[in-house]
Amino acid sequence: MTLKIDKSVVRSFSMFEKMADADVEHLLSLAVSRRASAGEAFFEQGGAATHFFMLIHGRLKVTQVTADGQQIIVRVVHPGDLFGFARALRRPDYPGTAVSVSESLALSWPTELWPQFIDRSPHVAVSALNTIGERLEEAHTRIREMSTQEVERRVAHTVLRLARQAGNPEASKIRIDFPITRQDIAEMTGTTLHTVSRILSAWEGQGLVEGGRQKLFVCDMKRLQSLADSEKH
Amino acid sequence: MTLKIDKSVVRSFSMFEKMADADVEHLLSLAVSRRASAGEAFFEQGGAATHFFMLIHGRLKVTQVTADGQQIIVRVVHPGDLFGFARALRRPDYPGTAVSVSESLALSWPTELWPQFIDRSPHVAVSALNTIGERLEEAHTRIREMSTQEVERRVAHTVLRLARQAGNPEASKIRIDFPITRQDIAEMTGTTLHTVSRILSAWEGQGLVEGGRQKLFVCDMKRLQSLADSEKH
DNA sequence: CTGCTTCTTTGTGCATCCGCAAACAACTTG
DNA sequence: CAAGTTGTTTGCGGATGCACAAAGAAGCAG
DSSP states (O other): OOOOOHHHHTTGGGTTSSHHHHHHHHHHHHHHEEEETTOEEOOOOOOOEEEEEEEEEEEEEEEEEEEEEEEEEEEEEEEEEEOOOOGTTTTOOOBBBEEEEEEEEEEEGGGGGHHHHHOHHHHHHHHHHHHHHHHHHHHHHHHHHHSSSOOHHHHHHHOOOOOOOOEEEEETEEEEEEEOOOHHHHHHHSSSSHOOOOOOHHHTTTSSSSEEETTTEESSSSHHHHHHHHHOO | OOOOOOOOHHHHGGTTTSOOOOHHHHHHOOOOOEEEEEEEEEEOOSOOOEEEEEEEEEEEEEEEEOSSOOEEEEEOTTHHHOEEGGGTTOSSSSSSSEEEEEEEEEEEEGGGGGGHHHOOHHHHHHHHHHOOOOOOOHHHHHHHHHHSSOHHHHHHHHHHHHHHHHHEEEEEEESSSOOOHHHHHHHTTTTTHHHHHHHHHHHHHHTSSEETTTTTEEEEEEHHHHHHSSSSO
C-alpha cells in the first residue's frame, strides 16, 4: 500500500495549489492509499473516526440512515475533496457512510495527524474552513429548496448540480460521469424513486434529458435551468 | 458605546471558558457593544460583512429570503453564540438577516480582527470549527427530517429543541423564553402557518402544550418526545 | 374606550405527492 | 442461455398539506 500516485495529479487539487513542493511531498509521504471498488465503503456510519481522506480518483456518496431505516444521500464526493474529517470537528465517530459508486482511490491519514497537517500549511486550515463553510451553505440551500419548492424544481436543481460537478460533454449532451440510480436522486431531493422516475420520463419526452439504467444525459441545460429558476406555475 | 459588560457573564460562555483572564480582557477591549430592540436587525442578507458578533443577552433569529420572496428561519441564536462570521469562511457578504426577537445585546468586532482573534487563543479557532460543525450537523438533521418525516413529527422536534435551548421551567410547564409565532415555527419546519396552527391546537386538546399569542408552553415533554421518536403511524 | 394592526383559529376544496402493486428491462452469474 | 438480481416504468387510490377565505382574539396608540 505504498504510494505511487503521480504528484502532478494531486497538485491540480485546489487544496494543494499554493503549497510548496516540499510540503506536498511531506504530506504525501505520510499518506496511505486506499482503493475501493463500487459498493465498498471507506468508512461506516457510527464507526470510530480513525482516518481522514482525500479522494484522488472515482466517486463516492456519503449517506446517513435514520433510526427507522430510511436512507438519505448527504453529498457526493468528487476527486480533490476531503472527506471523513469528522474528528477535526471533535466528533469521535463518522456521522455517515462513504460508499464508492465507481472504482475509487483515496489517500488516508490517521486523525492524529490533523494538527500536523494544519501546521505544515495554514492553507490547509483555510481550505478546510472553506470546505466546511461551503457544505454548510449547500445544506442551507437544500433546506430552503425542500421548504419552499415543489419536487420537480428540486430534481431539476439536483440534476443541474450533478451535471456541473460531474458532467462530461459528449456529442451535444452532457453525461453524468458515474452510475446513478433514480433512487439516488430521490434520496438527494427528499422524494421517492417513483416520483423521480415519473419526472425524468416526462423530461425525456420533452427532450430535456436522456436516461438509461444508472445513466443520465442532460440534453438541454438551458431549459432545465429555466425550469429550476421559474417562479411557481 | 463603550463596554460596560460584566466580565463574569461573558466568562460563563463556552467560548471563553478556557481562556486566560488577560486574553479575555484583551478581546473585550476590542469589542463594541451593540443593542437591538425587538424587530431591529444586526445585519441584513446580502450586506457587506464588516463585523462578526457574539450574543450576550436576548434572542435572535437568522432568516433567509429566497428569490421568489419566501422566507425561512435558518436558526435561532442564543446568548453565548457567535454569529455573522461569514467572512471567516471567506464570504464577502452576510448570507442571512439577523433580527432581534427580544431586546438584545451583542458584542461586535470588525472582521479584520478575526485572524488576531484566532492568534490570541487557539481555543477560539477550535471553538469556531466546533460551532460550525455543529451547525452543519444540525442542518443535516433538518434535511433528514424534512426528507423522511411527516410534518407533525418535525414540528414536535422543533418544539422540543426550542424547549431545550430556550426553555424556562415554570410551574410544571416549560416556557419558551422568547416571543415566537406559529409563522416562525412554520418557517423552521418547512410547512405553513396553517398546518402548524392546526397541529398545536390538536396538541393543546391533548394537554401536550399550551399556547397563546407569541407564547408557547410545553406541558408534557415525555409524550411530545414519544411523538417525535415514534415510528410512523 | 375605540379603532387599528398583528397574530391566531378554523373551515372547505383541491392539487400534489406518496404508497402499493405489478410488469418490464437490463445486467450478472453460473 | 437460463435464472436471479437489480433497476425502471406505470397506474391508481388515498392521504397530506396547501391556498383561499373569513372571522375572532389580543395587544397598542391615541
